Amino acid sequence: MWVRFSFRHLRAHPWRTLAVLFGIGLGAAVFTSVRLASDASIGSFRVSVEALSGKAQWTLACPGGRVPEGIVADLMRYPAVQTASPFLSTYVHPAGKAAEAFLLIGIDPILDRPLRTWRTGAADSPERSLPWLKLMTEPNTLLVGEAVLQSPGSGSGDGVELAGPRGVKRFTVLGTLTFEGLGMVEGGRVAIADIATFQEFTGLTGLVDRIDLLFKPGATDKDVDAVRANLPRGAVLERPSESAESGEGMIRAYQLNLSVLSFVSLFVGMFLVYSLISLHATARRHEVAILRSIGSSSRMVFLLFFSEGLFFGIAGWLIAIPLSSFMVRHLLGGISSTISSLFVRIQVQDLMLNPWEVVLSFALTVLVALTAALQPACSVMTVPPREALAARDAVVPRRTSPVRTGFLGLFLAAVSWPVSQYQGVSGVPVAGYLGTFLLFCGFSLTSPFILRLIGSHLSPVLRRLGGEPAFLAGRFIRDSGTRIAISVGALITAIALFVSLAIMIHSFRNTVQLWVDQSIRGDLYLRSAxxxxxxxxxxxxxxxxxxxxxxxxxxxxxxxxxxxxxxxxxxxxxxxxxxxxxxxxxxxxxxxxxxxxxxxxxxxxxxxxxxxxxxxxxxxxxxxxxxxxxxxxxxxxxxxxxxxxxxxxxxxxxxxxxxxxxxxxxxxxxxxxxxxxxxxxxxxxxxxxxxxxxxxxxxxxxxxALQMTLGSELRRAILRIFDETFAVTSVLLLIALIVAALGMTTTLTVLVLERTRQIHTITATGAGHGQIRAMIFWEALLMTLVGEVVGLGCGFALSHILIFVINRQSFGWTFLYGVDWFALAMSLPLILAASLLSAIPAAQLVFRQSPALVLREH
Structure with a gap:
């Protein structure tokens, strides 16, 4: 039944169907690609941490300093300690080369054997058997990961020169680490040296970064307390997972903010689905009444239209798969670079497909589409069978009071700020996100009342400005009901996001600029490489x-x-x-x-x-x-x-x-x-x-190995990192605006199709093609102006939540509030022009049929 009634109707109008599918698919692709790129970064970080920790149960370290290596012998005297392995690490880079830095690890291959695993490749020659023994007995030798040798400028397969704190030294490469165990650290950008070689290279003789402990099976908390009670002054015993949890927590906070931002594109795409299914529910009331008159139940009618939402959700998600596979590889570099700059260093080699992320993406896309279809599907359940005997234009669906909707919107907008003030849950600004959602809903719900107000009270002004086309556009805006309000709501959401992020980025950059000018005023900075x-x-x-x-x-x-x-x-x-x-x-x-x-x-x-x-x-x-x-x-x-x-x-x-x-x-x-x-x-x-x-x-x-940076260079580098940090945010914002413009095009097209008889009646009574086009452009102009004005107010309110709530709870910082009025004054007319361009397809569509043919068919 659905194929014959709904799918055949969708196939008969391919362009509007494809436009909605592309909009929902683009939103789903953005959300999916952001989540996959973030997951790949988290996965890479977790793999490195787990490989470095190995099977260690406890770690002995000295906060802010290093541990004397002699403590290892003292720890091994405890009966419950199976092994105590000293560990050292530092990032190095090939001397005089432009190759990327990699992690050099120093271990004792014998003491470390129960804790961490690593293997060399099968291609190693026979004389290089037992590489761990040669690593201990031959000075200045390394085992390197595959990614190190593959990097340009890293040296030959037999040797590499590394720059360290005590100068440049040449190392012999004994073998290549396979991609397992320690070979997986930093995506394979890792090298292993014997601890004595490492200490000689770095000048840390007698010192180690930490000592990893593995207790024997059956060891109790008393055994651990006995070790803790005899630690040297300044040393602490901690779980290896503690540092990993802090790093992963910061990455997940960043991922959550990106996910919420990317969800806006999917949220805006929901308006497209609602607009099209709402059109079908209104335009096909006569057909629904016929179905009811021949025995279809209201439940079947509901499922027919509700299943359209299911179709758009599933088909849109399928379209998102190739789009997200293209986008994720471009987003991965920006996201991983931002995480390395802001939080912890990561090296992402490959994408890691998380099945749960695929399930989440599919479920969320389908849920959004079904939510959009719910209200139109419910509205057709009340169509009585007797409407089958009425003329098609005689039935006008019941409209929601715009005044009531407007007051509800004002209430939601008013409570958004106090709701957002509640503390976050586990560092997640849940209340801030809820306040943002209420703000979006509140301002969007005010649009029907504002549109009706404009159409009722400004029609005479519009007639003086643009003649009869502008007057008719204003009247139609007044009587349009929910469909135009929904598209305007999508535009309000996108404009509000644009304005709030523009204010936040401008405020952040100005505050960072002030901080740099006040605190980073040195002329030359020196530190170790x-x-x-x-x-x-x-x-x-x-x-x-x-x-x-x-x-x-x-x-x-x-x-x-x-x-x-x-x-x-x-x-x-x-x-x-x-x-x-x-x-x-x-x-x-x-x-x-x-x-x-x-x-x-x-x-x-x-x-x-x-x-x-x-x-x-x-x-x-x-x-x-x-x-x-x-x-x-x-x-x-x-x-x-x-x-x-x-x-x-x-x-x-x-x-x-x-x-x-x-x-x-x-x-x-x-x-x-x-x-x-x-x-x-x-x-x-x-x-x-x-x-x-x-x-x-x-x-x-x-x-x-010194690094000397001019103060002017350092200050420019800080601001460059800032700009690169928000590059991904700008891309996501642009996509949300594209989806909103697509929604405007779809809405105008749908409205033109719905009013085909009215428009051709006007044409038959003497209206020219230019006047019809002008009327449609005036409609687009009024819709966009309402979206921009209301979106501007929503954006200013949202910017306060972003700066003083979400950023503070997510990252701990706030900024000095400031608005780039020039940028807003330049960008809003461009958005207006883009919306007017979206009216061109709708204006051309109306003239594809002759007025006489249309009127005869109706």
Whole structure:
């Protein structure tokens, strides 16, 4: 019955059917590709973490420092300990090459054997059997992953030169790791060295990053407590999964925000389905009445139209498969790059198809389409059989009161802000998303009332502006009912999303620009090579620090020590820096305190200041106490203030005076240094370039792995990373606007088809083709203007939820609110022009049949 009644009707109108299918398919493709790309990033991170952790049950580490290797022997004396394996890792890159960095791991192949697995490829020659033995006995040897050798500039298959903290060294490649166990870390961009070779290369003799423990079967909590009770000062015993949970949690928060944003395209596509099925429900009432008169039940009629939604959901999802396979490969690079920049480093080699994501995508697409079909399908259930005897144009379906709908919309919009203020669940801003949904629904529901108001009270004005075509367009807008309101609601949703994201990105960028100008004002920055991805584990060489101390008086050198720590599952950076020099040249963007009030206590080492992100994630605001053991010293200090900071890779930063940190821990080493010069901006940049040249001459790259960056270059790099971060967001926003424009085209086409008799009657009474086209364009203009005006108001309201609720709960930061009025003034007319272009197909469609033929058929 459905094939004969519904499918044949859909096939008879292929263009409108294909337009709706493409719209729902595009929305489903965006959602699916974003989820698959995010899942691939999470999967790559999880695989690397699990391979690095192996079977270790506990990990012994020293927060902010390294562990003496001699502890291994002490741990092995415990009867319950099966193995205690020292572990070291650092990122390295081929010397003098443009090849990408990879992870170098140092292990003891014998002690590590029960914990982690790895194998070399079968293509290795016979003399390279037992590679683990050669790894221990032959100095400067490596086992490398397949992706390392395949990378351009990484060296030959027999050897590779690597740049390390103590200069460049050539290593012999003993074999290639297969893609299993440790060979899967970083997507195969990994190499294994014996721990002695690693320590000699990095200068860490006698020290390791951590010691992984595996207890014997039958070991109890008392055995673990016995080990914990005898740890050296500053060492902690923790589960390997703790660091993984913190990293994966940040990635999932980013994935959720992208998923919600991508769902908007699918949500907008739902309006297309509703519009078309609503047309069918209205235009085919006479046919439905005939079905009822010959015995069809209201349930069958409901299923006929409800199944159209099922058809659009299934067929749209099938169309989404090739679209998503194309889009996901382009989105994967942007998403993984953003995650590496903002949270944790990942290397995604291949997409990982998660069956649950396929099921979720299919179920959500079908659910959206069925939801869109529900109301039109319910409306035809009430068609009485007697309408089969009435003239086709005599029956007018009952319309919902626009005043009642408008008040409901205002109520939903009003409650969206207080609803969004509730705290998130497990770091997920559920209330913020609910408030966003209520806001979309509320403003969309006001559109019928606004359209009727315009058509009722502005018709005389429209007649003066555009003559009879504009007057008729206004009258039709007034009497159009729900179908136009639905398409306008889709446009409102897309415009609101565009405006709110434009405001958020502009506010974020301006705030980051202010933060850069106030806090990142150095002229030359020095640190060890790849310090950022190695989490500043390698200190600046002592001779470099001594050389910087001898710079002339017109150069202020600010040393700092950066340590990556974790409070529970929240990672953060503890940074000790010379605050006296910092305040001489830069400033903190404090949120809840005045610098002159807290500076004396801060400079005396009697407190710390924390970033907004750290305060949001941990709840440690001003007045609370910061407690941590760092390099064996117990810090217990009050939080003096909260400041804005937008650095990536973690859950915030804490500032503390460098001289007091060195006195308390006995460690005066530098992680890096900033140099501030005197003079104009141009003069300082020239002096900084000259100083960098001199330092490169004094500390050549073949002996010292240093990274020296001009302040101007660093500031530009920060803003470039910001722009790249929002590239994916901009693409998703553009797609949502495309779907909304498609919805406008479909709605105008459907309305023209529905009014074929009316339009040709007007033509038969003397209206010209130009007047008919003008009427349709005026309809498109009025619909778009209402969508833009209401969407603009919705966008401003939504921007507050995004900036002050969702971003704060998801990432911990807020921004200084600002609007780019010029960009909005330029973009909204472009959207208006695009909507007017969407009226062209509808205007052309009406003249495909002669008025006499149409009127005779009716």
């Amino acid at each position: 790849m310090a950022d991805i190695n989490r500043y584990r390698n200190h600046l060489p002592g001779e470099v620090a001594d050389r910087l101390r001898l710079l002339p008086r017109d150069a202020d050198v600010l040393p700092y020590r950066r340590i990556y720590l974790r409070l529970g599952t929240v990672p953060y950076q503890f940074e000790a820096l010379d605050l006296r020099i910092f305040f001489r040249h830069a400033n903190l963007l404090l949120l809840d305190a005045r610098l002159d009030e807290i500076a004396p206590a801060l400079l005396d080492g009697k407190g710390v200041v924390v970033s907004e992100v750290f305060a949001s994630r941990t709840g440690l605001n001003s007045g609370k106490r910061f407690r941590a053991n760092i390099e064996g010293y117990d810090f217990d200090l009050p939080v003096l203030g909260v400041f804005r900071d937008y650095r990536t890779q973690g859950g915030g930063v804490i500032y503390y005076p460098f001289e007091h940190f060195a006195d308390r821990t006995g460690d005066p080493s530098w992680s890096g240094a900033s140099v501030y010069l005197q003079g104009s901006e141009t003069t300082r940049e020239e002096k900084a370039a000259q100083l960098r040249t001199r330092l490169l001459s004094d500390f050549p790259p073949e002996r010292y």
